[in-house]
Amino acid sequence: MSRVLPLSGFPEWSPQERIVEAHVVRELRRVFELHGFGEIETRAVEPVARLSGDSEAAKEIYTLGRLNAEADADAKLGLHFDLTVPFARYVEERQGQVQFPFRRYQIQKVWRGERPQEGRYREFYQADIDVVGRDQLPAHLEVEVAVVMARALAALPIPAVTMHVNNRKLVEAFYRGVGVSDVSGALRSVDKLAKIGPEGVAKELAAQGVSETASDAVLALAAIKSSDVGFVEAINDLWETSTLSPGFEEHQVALAEGIAALTALVSGVNAAVPGCAVADLRIARGLEYYTGSVYEAFVEGHEDLGSICSGGRYDSLVGGGGFPGVGLSVGVSRLVGRIIAAGLATATRSVPSAVLVAVVEEEARGASAAIADRLRARGIPTEVSPNAAKFGKQIQYADRRGIPFVWFPGDGADGEVKDIRSGEQVVADAGSWEPPAEDIRARVVPG
RNA sequence: GUGGCUAUAGCUCAGGUGGUAGAGCACCUCGUUGUGGUCGAGGGGGUCGCGGGUUCAAGUCCCGUUAGCCACCCCA
Numbered sequence: 001m002s003r004v005l006p007l008s009g010f011p012e013w014s015p016q017e018r019i020v021e022a023h024v025v026r027e028l029r030r031v032f033e034l035h036g037f038g039e040i041e042t043r044a045v046e047p048v049a050r051l052s053g054d055s056e057a058a059k060e061i062y063t064l065g066r067l068n069a070e071a072d073a074d075a076k077l078g079l080h081f082d083l084t085v086p087f088a089r090y091v092e093e094r095q096g097q098v099q100f101p102f103r104r105y106q107i108q109k110v111w112r113g114e115r116p117q118e119g120r121y122r123e124f125y126q127a128d129i130d131v132v133g134r135d136q137l138p139a140h141l142e143v144e145v146a147v148v149m150a151r152a153l154a155a156l157p158i159p160a161v162t163m164h165v166n167n168r169k170l171v172e173a174f175y176r177g178v179g180v181s182d183v184s185g186a187l188r189s190v191d192k193l194a195k196i197g198p199e200g201v202a203k204e205l206a207a208q209g210v211s212e213t214a215s216d217a218v219l220a221l222a223a224i225k226s227s228d229v230g231f232v233e234a235i236n237d238l239w240e241t242s243t244l245s246p247g248f249e250e251h252q253v254a255l256a257e258g259i260a261a262l263t264a265l266v267s268g269v270n271a272a273v274p275g276c277a278v279a280d281l282r283i284a285r286g287l288e289y290y291t292g293s294v295y296e297a298f299v300e301g302h303e304d305l306g307s308i309c310s311g312g313r314y315d316s317l318v319g320g321g322g323f324p325g326v327g328l329s330v331g332v333s334r335l336v337g338r339i340i341a342a343g344l345a346t347a348t349r350s351v352p353s354a355v356l357v358a359v360v361e362e363e364a365r366g367a368s369a370a371i372a373d374r375l376r377a378r379g380i381p382t383e384v385s386p387n388a389a390k391f392g393k394q395i396q397y398a399d400r401r402g403i404p405f406v407w408f409p410g411d412g413a414d415g416e417v418k419d420i421r422s423g424e425q426v427v428a429d430a431g432s433w434e435p436p437a438e439d440i441r442a443r444v445v446p447g
Numbered sequence: 448g449u450g451g452c453u454a455u456a457g458c459u460c461a462g463g464u465g466g467u468a469g470a471g472c473a474c475c476u477c478g479u480u481g482u483g484g485u486c487g488a489g490g491g492g493g494u495c496g497c498g499g500g501u502u503c504a505a506g507u508c509c510c511g512u513u514a515g516c517c518a519c520c521c522c523a
Contacts, residue, residue, distance in 0.1 A: 008515060059448080060521085082523085110523085115448080117517065126523060308523065331523025360481085388481095395483040408482080420483070 009116030010123045011333060013340070016402075019347035021125075021336045023444040024156055025107055028127045028330065031152035032105040035144075037129050040104050042086040045077040051085060052078070060112040079111040083128040084327065088317045091132055095323070100134035101141065107332070118341070119305045119334045128311075130327030137324040139261055142293040142313050143268035149309060149328045150273040153297065157345035157444055158335065161308070163297040164280035165265050168290050168312070170258025171221070171281070174235070177255065178217040179245035180210055184288060190222050191284035217242040222282035227270070229263050231279040265293055289314045295328055299335075302342070308335050343447035349402025352381040352442055354435050355417070356398040357407040359388040367409050374430040375407075380440060395420055404439050 013021055029039070051061050061078040080086045083106045091098060107127040116122055129148060131141045146163065153161040175183045189204040196204075198219050205215040217238065224234045239255065262279055269277035285294045292313030299308055311328035315321060339345050355375055357368040365384070372382040383403075385394045391408065398406050399420055407428075409415040417433060418425035 112522080114521070115519095120522075124523070306522075310523070329523065334523050358482090390480090391482045392479090393483080394481090397483090399483060406482085418482075423482095425482085 009114075009121050011121055011337065013336075014350070016347045016350035017336075017340050019350075019442050020157075020339055020345055020444055021332070023345075023347075024332060024336055024339070025125070025127070027155040028152050028332070029105070029107065031155055032127075032129055032148065035148045035151075037103045037105040037148070040087075040090065040106055041108060042080070042083070042090050042106065044079055044109070046080055046086055046089060048076045048078040050089060051080065060114055062111050062113050081110055081112045083108060083110060083126050083329065084130070084317065087128070087130060087132075087327075088323075091323055095134075101131050101137065102133075103129070103131045105129045119331075119337060121333050121337075124331065124333030125336075127330040127332050128327055130325050132323050132325035135322055135324075137313075137326065139264070139292070142261065142326050143265050145311075145326050145328055146265060146269050146277070146293070146295055147272040149295075149297075149311075149330070150269050150276045153309060153330070154273050154276070156335070157446055158339060159300045159302070159344075161276060161297050161299055163269060163277050163295055163309075164283045165262065165269070165277055165296075166279070166281055166283040166294050167258040167262040167265075167292060168294055169254055169292055170235075170262055171284070173251040173254035173258055174221055174239065175214075175218060177239065177244050177248040177251040178242050179214045180218060182208055182210075186210060186218055187284040190218065190282055193222055193282050213243045214245075224281040225278060227266075227275065227278045229266060229279075231266075231281065232259055232263060235259060235281070261293060285310065285312055289317055291315045291324075293326065299338070302338055305334060305338050307331075345444050346447050347402075348443045348445055349404070350442075351383070351401045351403065353383040353401070353403045354380055354440050355382040355405040355407055356394065356403045357382060357384045358391060358394045358409065359385045360409055361388045364388075364409065368407075371407060371409055371414055371430045375433075378431075378434075380435065402442075405435060 060081055064077040110126050111123050172183050175186055180186050185208045189201050193201055202215050220238050224231050266277045266279045283294055283296050290312035294312035296307045297309035309330045313326040315324045357372045359365050359368045368384050372384050375382040395406050405417055406420055407417045414430045416425050417428045
């Protein structure tokens, strides 16, 4: 055992940074609740069998057991790696009690055993909103959750967020119409478009047995992107000029439905937060279970960070189906990490205190404490100097923490209070003196 | 899980070809003896990640190991 060193991937913020994180969480919570989402918290663990449905995800699961557990102990537990799986279990477990459609938000830590790097942690906060229905879920909810999330993200101290949206139903109908049989295989390849380029995707599609004409059509669809409903015409044109497979008519209805849903989504989100939504027909989302709208959001100018929020509609997440839902998930820690690293926003001070009451001499500490209590009684966060050092030292103590006011107790009267930023010092009464409203609490301001 | 790079003071980093550890910033003290920040002078701080090897001698060369960073994979 040598030195104590940080563990990569397990971020621990300083008090000042933590104020920024708390601000982000508070804003998300405020907007979610403003739209009627109630909060739940699920346990940190689930049986491994439930978590590892997807073999890819299984590799990332941290398992949990007692140090002295029997080697053959079964019913192994694992830390959850997202909030969707625990939520599905929660709903299934309480299907008799919860009211549908059930709308909830959840802000908790999740754990993934992956190689960390900037924006990728092994322990981090996610903030999810979902709406789950019983047997059916109206399509307008796919618009609503996106609107709520767009508004929540717009409330954060970050540049504008762009939400790229697509519709699985639309894509699937189109792919089948042009003769692609392995739709999810094709989607997985299209998902890599940004990374491997059209040629790379074409190569993968060919390997999957997709014909060249179908491959061309798939890539042409993926190239469509518009911040308004212009994509509708583009898709229809493409459909009409593509070589369609026999029996394409049966996909025509689903295609039209998908287009209508995507249209409603783009217009709905943009009506709430102008310029936020972009129809982007290449957005695929790796996850298999999405069946309708899919979302993927990026911060303008910080695309290198990757997606900071994503989600979609699913029809059978909860065992056996019957609980269709739609939801979005924000990578809170990824966002906060970038806000801090790039200085997008900072806390105005590192401690809650608005006032430091100086101590004249240890024998007079009681007088300082009394002044502090009178300020606290009126909601002004106050601390008393830890020592009776020279006033210069006590001022320095406040300055280093960003505490804006130092109170000097006086003989008989309460003394004087100094704004150490301006140097202005006035005689004051602890029963009535008020700092400017913006100085009462630490604030988060743009960097 | 795969690959590349890195590891020296609290922080950022110097330390050709091996010869007993340096700078800037930060910190402490004093100038200024109870009102900070500027300025000046002085001062305290380092198992050179860890283990082994080569050598008269290793921060420096070799091997191993651990950790960090970056990319891949995947994803928030």
